[in-house]
Amino acid sequence: MIRVIGAALIAVSAAMCASGALAQSPTLAQVKNRGILHCGSGTGLAGFGIPDQQGNWSGMDVDVCRAVASAIFNDPNKVKFIPLSAKDRFTSLQSGEVDLLSRTTTWTISRDTALGLNFAGVNYYDGQGFMVRKKLGVDSVLKLAGASICTQQGTTTELNLADYFRSNKIKYEVVAFASNQETVKAYEAGRCDAFTTDASGLYAERLTLSNPDDHMVLPEIISKEPLGPVVRHGDDVWLDIVKWSLFAMVNAEELGITKANADEMLKSDNPEIKRFVGTEGKFGEPMGLTNDWAYRIVKHVGNYGESFERNVGSGSLLKIARGQNALWSKGGLQYAPPIR
């Protein structure tokens, strides 16, 4: 009842506040009313979403949230990060506890359809891998017959694991934990021979082990894991906002717009850049945003390449190569539709 009344009030107030916008997003109205974006993040994975000692979050997934907050509020810090385990994330999003979920979540058909969710794009192309102790003397997943494998429950990882071992007719024992931290701890304690998650996660978690050099990542990548931000069904404009915030970061890299030169670009004569920074055309208004929304994102968060290098690439401890996450023009998969 209260939620119905609340939603009605928000809808009414949004309708009154709307100044010539073409469509309204109830979620956007709610976020603006609240003055802060509620972003569902992971419980702490280096490079993707982790708080430092002062409680400042950083990471690839965190940057998506900051981009959305920048587009709405012109302030990347108006985000409240709500840590969610893999097991709780969808329920929290469905129930409206968070406006947006950005935490290494794989885009799959069942999540996109039956779960009542919409994926807003891919901010990291990943694949599932395995980590083992070097002294185990194993150099391939196919040699893990009879092994105990630690994984996080409720993930695509858990399902891929079952598929892969079944199709290769290898026996194994799964030990599933609710949180990533527990999974890693159990692997380190020797409960399992192998630990499996997305390859990026393996590299990040390896750094947290007491002796990273004792462990190795096996060569096989057994699945496609397109990771990206997620929103609820039923608010198309909100989906557009999140989707285009992500696309803005990718487009900015392609156009050569960076955090440092964003202000200069406001004076650019290049029509593509003029449309991007909002000096030509009205591309923000249909989403209920200002026309310089994309400029704001780059100004505060930087472009996709900058975010990548800072969080997981050469500028970080993880040192992950761009690989398939390079721009399409450089042989990778990152491709954003044009702003026009």
Place this chain on the structure above:
Amino acid sequence: MSTPSADVKPGKASLLYDPTIRGYFYQILLLAVVGFVIWSAASNAIENLRAQKIASGFGFWHNAAGFDVNQKLIPFSASGSTYGQAFWVGLLNTLLVASIGIVLATFLGFFVGVARLSSNWIVSKIAMIYVEVIRNVPLLLQLFFWYNAVLKPLPNPRQSIELPAGFLLNNRGLYVPDPQFGPGGNLIIWALLIGLVATFVFRSWARKQQAATGKQYPIGLVAFGLIIVLPLLVYFATGRPITFVYPELAGFNLRGGIQIFPEFVALLVGLTTYTAGFIAEVVRAGILAVSKGQTEAANALGLRAGPTLKLVVIPQAMRVIIPPLTSNYLNLTKNSSLAVAIGYPDLVQVFTGTVLNQTGQAVEVVAITMAVYLTISLVTSFFMNIYNKRMALVER
């Protein structure tokens, strides 16, 4: 003021003040309010689910699950098993740990509770420290402690600790030889069952005889003969049909035998010790509630301390003990859902965790889980109430 209501002529005013009618009115009002809250909550949920286009209904029950579970009492595998079967796997794991935990916690709790009242200073102080430590540390932390304490010190499978009778212990758990029943093997089980029933019958007959004539029969000896010796005789008579498959090293893990998982051990130990702390206090309260005169009277009759406790004090204390004991049994069962933290595949982990996540049907899955815990609790209290009635003071 003591005019019987029947004398008052029925009228508007008296109807308004009639306690029976008022009672009905408020009850109907309350029912209507509760009904409205439930109805609006349900319709709100249905509306929201529809608005967000989330699949609903119980059709997911027969869909393929696609994940594996390590500890399972019924066959379950990623190939071909359904979410419905995953539910049963989780439920049986919950019932397994709860039922064993209840038995162990009862024994340990009674032991500690009696020990705390011991006249031996060291024994009573140790019991007191146990109770205070266990009661004041959150169960979740204790589970982490036990899981890490169970796991960390154990060697890996290649360096398994070898225990007598082919048992092996390592950080994957305890490996027990797996008994295989050859032809005639089921006769041994039957012999055991017959032995148990016969013991029970003999015991009640012997008790009646004692009540009637005062003559005592050797119940313990007869029970030993029926439960242990009889199946053993059958075992040798049928040509020793039970063989064991011993666990042995294969690759970097063990193969064969029954594996008792460390998650199970940690959860069982955690639940048992934690609940026993509370049961100990319940037992202490029950014993202290029995008047000291009862003990003195028993002593005056020449009964020693042991029989006094067993025959005089405990039976009277049970009347105080049973209701809170029931609560502790229910708590233990519900607390077993903390298994999720240490990776034991109980109902909450498998069903409310993985199945909910794969299907996204939070409302249905949570409703089923709540119904299950409610059912377990009601059944437990039902049986404990029957027991309570039997133990209750019968006044003549």
